[in-house]
Amino acid sequence: MIIQSEKKTKRKIFEAVTTAIGWIFLVLFLFMLGSHLEWKINRNIYALSLVNSSIIILVTVIVIIISFLVLTLWGIYNKRRFGKLFRRSFPIPTEIEEIADYYSLSTIEVLQLQQKNYVER
Structure with missing residues (x-):
């Protein structure tokens, strides 16, 4: 596929x-x-x-707290919204013939390209 x-x-x-x-x-x-x-x-x-090091520390702490809250709320939302879904099934592997047909190549050329470390365009 x-x-x-x-x-x-x-x-x-x-x-x-x-x-x-x-x-x-x-x-x-x-x-x-x-x-x-x-x-x-x-x-x-x-x-x-540092110029005004206490302000830099305060802003850093505020950014960390806001980031933690946003990521936590996002995780809770995703768990409620998508937690019931089971999408762990993977499609069947693509056959060499399908790849060859898609790119208009022969199966031998596809195998050679897969074995190369560097593919020229």
């Missing part, structure tokens, strides 16, 4: 927006972290001085 599916446009847009927001958050977080840290070279030893 060869599985090939097309994603819906709404899903593609949602994934792109979510990914963009994640990258923006990461870049802003690293920028803010970098702005709070000052690296100084002192006798070949890097000394890290």
